[in-house]
Amino acid sequence: MALAFRSAPVHGLAYLVSTVAVAAIPIAAAWLTKFVLDRLTSTAGLTNAPSPTSELVGLALALAAAGVALGVVPQVAQYLRAEMDRRAALRAHDELFAAVEQVTGVARFEDPRFQDRLRLAQQSASSPAQTADAVFEVVRGTLTLGGFVGSLAVISPGFTAVVLAAAVPAVLLELRLSRRRAAMLWRIGPIERRQMLYGDLLASAEAAKEIRLFGLGSYLRGRMIAERRAADADRRRTDRREVAVQGALAALSAAVAGGGLVWVVVAAARGRVTVGDVSMFVAAVAGLQGALGGLVTSMAAAHHQVLLFGHYIAVVDAGPDLPAPDDPAPLPALRRGIEVRDVWFRYSDDHPWALRGVNLFLPHGAAVALVGRNGAGKSTLAKLLCRFYDPTRGAILWDGVDLRDVPVEELRRRIGAVLQDFMTYDFSAADNIAMGDLAALGDMERIRGAAVRAGIDGTLSRLPRGYDTLLTRLFFGDSENDDPQNGVMLSGGQWQRVALARAFLREKRELMILDEPNAGLDPDAEHEVHDRLRAIRAGRGSLLISHRLSAVRDADLIVVLSDGVITERGRHADLLAAQGAYARMFTVQAAGYTEEPGGQGRPDAMSEGTRR
Ligand SMILES: Nc1ncnc2c1ncn2[C@@H]1O[C@H](COP(=O)(O)OP(=O)(O)OP(=O)(O)O)[C@@H](O)[C@H]1O
Numbered sequence: 001m002a003l004a005f006r007s008a009p010v011h012g013l014a015y016l017v018s019t020v021a022v023a024a025i026p027i028a029a030a031w032l033t034k035f036v037l038d039r040l041t042s043t044a045g046l047t048n049a050p051s052p053t054s055e056l057v058g059l060a061l062a063l064a065a066a067g068v069a070l071g072v073v074p075q076v077a078q079y080l081r082a083e084m085d086r087r088a089a090l091r092a093h094d095e096l097f098a099a100v101e102q103v104t105g106v107a108r109f110e111d112p113r114f115q116d117r118l119r120l121a122q123q124s125a126s127s128p129a130q131t132a133d134a135v136f137e138v139v140r141g142t143l144t145l146g147g148f149v150g151s152l153a154v155i156s157p158g159f160t161a162v163v164l165a166a167a168v169p170a171v172l173l174e175l176r177l178s179r180r181r182a183a184m185l186w187r188i189g190p191i192e193r194r195q196m197l198y199g200d201l202l203a204s205a206e207a208a209k210e211i212r213l214f215g216l217g218s219y220l221r222g223r224m225i226a227e228r229r230a231a232d233a234d235r236r237r238t239d240r241r242e243v244a245v246q247g248a249l250a251a252l253s254a255a256v257a258g259g260g261l262v263w264v265v266v267a268a269a270r271g272r273v274t275v276g277d278v279s280m281f282v283a284a285v286a287g288l289q290g291a292l293g294g295l296v297t298s299m300a301a302a303h304h305q306v307l308l309f310g311h312y313i314a315v316v317d318a319g320p321d322l323p324a325p326d327d328p329a330p331l332p333a334l335r336r337g338i339e340v341r342d343v344w345f346r347y348s349d350d351h352p353w354a355l356r357g358v359n360l361f362l363p364h365g366a367a368v369a370l371v372g373r374n375g376a377g378k379s380t381l382a383k384l385l386c387r388f389y390d391p392t393r394g395a396i397l398w399d400g401v402d403l404r405d406v407p408v409e410e411l412r413r414r415i416g417a418v419l420q421d422f423m424t425y426d427f428s429a430a431d432n433i434a435m436g437d438l439a440a441l442g443d444m445e446r447i448r449g450a451a452v453r454a455g456i457d458g459t460l461s462r463l464p465r466g467y468d469t470l471l472t473r474l475f476f477g478d479s480e481n482d483d484p485q486n487g488v489m490l491s492g493g494q495w496q497r498v499a500l501a502r503a504f505l506r507e508k509r510e511l512m513i514l515d516e517p518n519a520g521l522d523p524d525a526e527h528e529v530h531d532r533l534r535a536i537r538a539g540r541g542s543l544l545i546s547h548r549l550s551a552v553r554d555a556d557l558i559v560v561l562s563d564g565v566i567t568e569r570g571r572h573a574d575l576l577a578a579q580g581a582y583a584r585m586f587t588v589q590a591a592g593y594t595e596e597p598g599g600q601g602r603p604d605a606m607s608e609g610t611r612r
Contacts, residue, residue: 141295436502
């Protein structure tokens with residue numbers, strides 16, 4: 001309500017006025033009809049009846065005006081409602097996603113309950129005025145009801161009491177139904193998400209190849225339909241319960257109205273009430289029951305909307321997930337280095353430890369490399385350095401300052417990174433690179449410079465529209481984008497270079513994290529990028545994660561992680577001499593390059609898990 005009025009005060013007020021008018025007009029029309037009929041019947045049969053008096057004409061004109069108003073006002077009200085809805089939805093979306101932006105960590109996005117809540121919150125934010133509307137409907141219904149109750153009470157107080165008493169169970173039952181409906185929507189949330197997942201897979205360009213190659217289409221479709229059936233079964237149960245309850249309530253109110261009709265006709269035949277009273281009675285019973293029905297439905301709708309809006313409020317009020325320091329410390333310039341001090345981490349209480357007591361110092365100016373088997377915890381450590389999560393135990397110190405004590409935005413401004421699961425945005429080539437540093441948006445000199453260093457400038461310049469070419473086929477086919485030259489698809493290695501170009505835009509940052517920056521690069525590119533990466537790693541803190549040991553052999557410090565524990569550390573030559581896991585991995589890779597096909601004595605590469 002408050003949101004709707006804050007977003008569109010004038011429209012909200014006008015809508016309230018028109019709502020009251022829509023409620024009052026039918027009551028006025030019923031009374032005017034009664035007066036007209038009573039005037040007519042009181043003069044009918046009199047031989048010397050006067051011609052229609054000006055009073056009668058006035059009443060008829062007022063009745064006609066009420067009819068016109070009844071036609072026009074709801075239309076105006078509908079427009080006002082739609083406008084209020086649009087403005088409130090705009091604001092609600094803005095506030096919702098501003099709140100989502102406040103979630104500075106990543107864990108909440110990996111929580112399915114948060115995903116469900118966010119989906120329902122978005123649903124509710126798409127039409128926030130529905131809540132206001134449902135409340136307005138309650139106001140309108142109450143006014144109409146009050147008018148008709150007063151009118152009916154004039155003719156039969158006893159009957160009025162019966163009609164109202166019959167409405168009490170209806171209100172209670174409808175509220176119960178709406179609570180059940182909201183609970184059902186929450187219950188089917190995960191089912192609907194899975195159904196969407198299968199649908200998205202079946203329609204996605206990325207998945208199309210494997211789905212066709214492995215013949216997964218019918219399997220995925222079957223799972224999608226099964227999820228839909230499960231959700232539909234729950235919806236059906238709720239619908240059936242509603243039909244049964246609402247049908248019984250409708251029958252009850254029709255029976256009460258029928259009883260009343262018999263009573264008023266008999267009373268009129270005995271001359272106890274006038275014909276105008278009969279018309280008033282019929283209009284009042286219909287109006288009252290209609291208003292009551294509408295009121296009950298609107299109360300249920302308001303209740304439902306309020307419950308749904310609860311998810312919106314929950315997201316907006318959730319606050320940051322990573323505790324923000326009360327008294328933030330400034331992040332000093334990185335001089336000494338970054339210390340990972342006895343860090344233990346698991347993704348949640350139900351997960352096993354991903355890191356177990358890691359102690360590591362990344363000296364400023366030194367190139368540190370992290371190697372180890374799949375799942376050893378390398379990317380986890382990189383993510384902790386970016387403070388996507390906080391360590392479960394232990395601390396990470398930036399020149400002695402705990403990362404938790406500094407504003408997280410400040411920390412991230414000082415970091416350059418290529419993540420293992422980097423994004424491919426459906427934007428132009430230039431914008432895709434500029435995402436690495438928004439200050440570079442539109443600055444073609446910086447963008448091209450970064451692309452040159454990532455070795456992708458030639459490819460991007462040769463695209464149909466150069467750097468303005470969209471790196472997606474998503475928009476292809478829209479009337480204004482109906483140009484086959486518009487969108488292109490890049491290869492995996494080309495995308496990797498675009499991601500590298502983003503990192504080159506941030507090359508002056510104090511900590512550089514490179515998680516598999518050379519995955520997918522051809523040997524020439526790898527060699528060339530390797531030299532450039534070495535250049536940007538100089539003079540700052542840096543961590544390179546790579547399975548290609550040729551890329552890490554010249555690092556100042558190589559650290560081997562195994563099952564969340566550091567097992568070896570040193571320079572390449574020291575580690576080879578130590579004959580440990582690193583030496584074994586290196587020998588396996590080197591043998592792959594030097595041995596003749598089918599050569600004997602090659603260590604089992606897969607058992608070491610070093611291949612991706
Ligand atoms: N978001 C997540 N939620 C829960 N568990 C996770 C998550 N990401 C990683 N893990 C788990 O944490 C452990 C370490 O994963 P991590 O990605 O750090 O390994 P890695 O050494 O980078 O592996 P790879 O060489 O395959 O990239 C694994 O057991 C993995 O299953």
